[in-house]
Amino acid sequence: ISPDGNILYFVSNRPGGYGGYDIYKSKVDTEGNWSKPENLGPVINSPFDENTPFIHPDGKTLYFSSDGWPGFGNKDVFYSRMDEKGKWGKPENIGYPINSFNEETGLTVTTDGKNALFSTETATGYGSQDIYIFPLPEKARPQPVTYVKGVVKDKETGTFVEANVSVKDTRTGLEVFDDYTSAETGNFLTVMPIGSNYSFNVKAPGYLFYSASYQLTTLTGTKPFEIEILLTRLKVGGDVTLKNIFFENNKYDLLPASLSELGTLLSFMIENNNLSIEIQGHTDNKGDDKLNEKLSLNRAKAVYNYLIENKIDPSRLTFAGYGKTRPIADNGNEEGQQLN
Known part of the structure; x- marks a missing residue:
């Protein structure tokens, strides 16, 4: 699942693919309906099998297993990066000693990008396939990210508000996050890759919208932002400062x-x-x-x-x-x- 929860990456051997099992994606609309699955194409999918896709919270680095791309054995772990135009790059083998002549699958990467977990069979394991953790090599690490964790309330009553939270990269114009807060708690959590600048807007029917700007081109840490957003109801004399x-x-x-x-x-x-x-x-x-x-x-x-x-x-x-x-x-x- 993408960091905003709107794109599902999955594997299928349905007709029309490039090999055995291919990686597809599907997008959910505002009504909660999933789109027709879209094959990621021959840049990612080989004539053989791709498995266990994992998209990092940076939304741009995809990890998966394959026995179709050049590797060391049965299934190796690969990674691919999305460019600013939304195109995937050529998969890179994560290398030895992570990949071996056995099968390596199910790789996931921590939010900070420093460590990864995966499943493989080794001579020192406890069963057929065990779970291992290792420091992710620098070349295979995703883009550093931070996140905004917050709650949206009515400014006058303090009650929670179900609101739309939208985050866009102002450099590329690409949407990073577009989702709704919880109606019960007003909570939301959005990830922002470090290295760009972002417009941050919150809106709800009957309220003035909220505007914030996050300048992350020179941010060196990954400490999250924790905020409380108080939305003002529409009324004469209300004002909004446009920060982007x-x-x-x-x-x-x-x-x-x-x-x-x-x-x-x-x-x-x-x-x-x-x-x-x-x-x-x-x-x-x-x-x-x-x-x-x-x-x-x-x-x-x-x-x-x-x-x-x-x-x-x-x-x-x-x-x-x-x-x-x-x-x-x-x-x-x-x-x-x-x-x-």
Whole structure:
């Protein structure tokens, strides 16, 4: 199962495959229905048998056993990585001494990517096939990951909210996670591979959506983020800070990394078609005040134009620029200035 729970990887010998047993995937939709299985293709599947697929929580590294790819014996363990376009790479043999002339299957890898467990038969084992653990070689390790563990509540009542949690890689535009919190507990858990930046949105009917940004390109640790999200019900005067709208310094052209958040805003406006909003632009306190005010106005207008271009009625929208006058963070440090 993929880290978001939406893709099932499994083995089948159904007609139309490339060999005996092939690896397939199926996706679950919002109604809980699984799609028609899709063969992973000849890049992964050989003319012989592939077994025991395991997708790491990074969502990009697939481990499996095969007796069709060049190996040491009966079935060897291989791994393949997905590229930024969603294509699998050529399988790599994990090597000796893990693979032998016997059968190696069922490999799973710990979340931190440092250790793996698998099943094989050895002369020193206790039965036909025993379970072993070993340090995973560096070359075969998945991308480091961290995760966000949280709970979603109603800000006023404190009751748990069933909400949609969506995480997208702002560099590639690929969805990393898209699922719902538990209606009973409001809990969710999402994995984010380290090395990229992510938009993080939470939405529920009747509420303003929540926006956060996780900049993980330079993160060195894997300590998880634990958060409590308090959603505000829709009402006059409510506000949302869009934390994934990006511009180059002193410019007002929307960068491609903004598309995920803009899409969330667009969906919000479509789903709440009686809602009118003011789009506000802001800057930090560096530079000329009048130029900052003009820059903030043009940035707000850029978002306004995006919504208009995507069929939102202009009568529902206004925009304004406030320059440095309404900071949301401390302008005394670089992090605060970036937020403003």
